[in-house]
Amino acid sequence: QKEVEQDPGPLSVPEGAIVSLNCTYSNSAFQYFMWYRQYSRKGPELLMYTYSSGNKEDGRFTAQVDKSSKYISLFIRDSQPSDSATYLCAMKSITADNFNKFYFGSGTKLNVKP
Amino acid sequence: EAQVTQNPRYLITVTGKKLTVTCSQNMNHEYMSWYRQDPGLGLRQIYYSMNVEVTDKGDVPEGYKVSRKEKRNFPLILESPSPNQTSLYFCASRPDRGRWYEQYFGPGTRLTVT
Numbered sequence: 001q002k003e004v005e006q007d008p009g010p011l012s013v014p015e016g017a018i019v020s021l022n023c024t025y026s027n028s029a030f031q032y033f034m035w036y037r038q039y040s041r042k043g044p045e046l047l048m049y050t051y052s053s054g055n056k057e058d059g060r061f062t063a064q065v066d067k068s069s070k071y072i073s074l075f076i077r078d079s080q081p082s083d084s085a086t087y088l089c090a091m092k093s094i095t096a097d098n099f100n101k102f103y104f105g106s107g108t109k110l111n112v113k114p
Numbered sequence: 115e116a117q118v119t120q121n122p123r124y125l126i127t128v129t130g131k132k133l134t135v136t137c138s139q140n141m142n143h144e145y146m147s148w149y150r151q152d153p154g155l156g157l158r159q160i161y162y163s164m165n166v167e168v169t170d171k172g173d174v175p176e177g178y179k180v181s182r183k184e185k186r187n188f189p190l191i192l193e194s195p196s197p198n199q200t201s202l203y204f205c206a207s208r209p210d211r212g213r214w215y216e217q218y219f220g221p222g223t224r225l226t227v228t
Binding site for chain 1 (some may be wrong): 118145147149154155156157158159162164170172173204206214215216217218219220221222
């Protein structure tokens with residue numbers, strides 16, 4: 001069983017829709033959470049990060065963490081064609097021996113249709 | 115411009131022929147990592163380095179070597195490549211421990227081993 005599970009999609013939505021992307025994890029030592037966006041033929045780029053349960057907003061993006069359920073989400077409001085990309089969740093452990101390791105989900109491919 | 119560069123971007127080689135993929139960053143970052151990205155498996159960390167002459171294994175280090183003789187460079191060495199190392203490789207760097215969430219990725223190197 002992978003430590004981070006993410007639905008690969010693809011997810012296709014019309015422009016303006018609200019998008020929900022999700023990841024689950026099994027390791028309770030994961031306490032730092034990130035979302036990366038990866039455009040085709042590019043490296044991932046950091047979109048959002050958080051370490052607290054609850055919601056964190058940044059413009060049209062909201063990151064949500066539920067540590068009790070080991071479940072994280074990324075919501076995109078008013079989705080745009082330029083949001084079409086693969087979205088990767090990532091996590092870090094708080095344990096000293098694993099602090100420098102990042103654990104990624106497999107990515108969800110999103111297509112926003114004009 | 116702050117960036118992580120990788121060379122070559124594309125490489126086709128044969129089994130057993132030693133190769134090196136170079137990675138360089140101009141942000142004076144302490145931490146550097148190598149990842150491989152495979153469909154359905156996402157990004158997996160191969161090796162990481164906390165500073166010059168300090169490296170450690172990630173989750174999939176078998177068949178790879180790294181060195182960190184200068185802060186800006188972190189080459190990935192495949193001494194005897196095999197077809198199961200065909201993948202998309204990313205180098206990444208990040209600043210010191212306090213900014214755990216920041217990670218900057220290079221553009222990727224697509225390696226095919228026949």
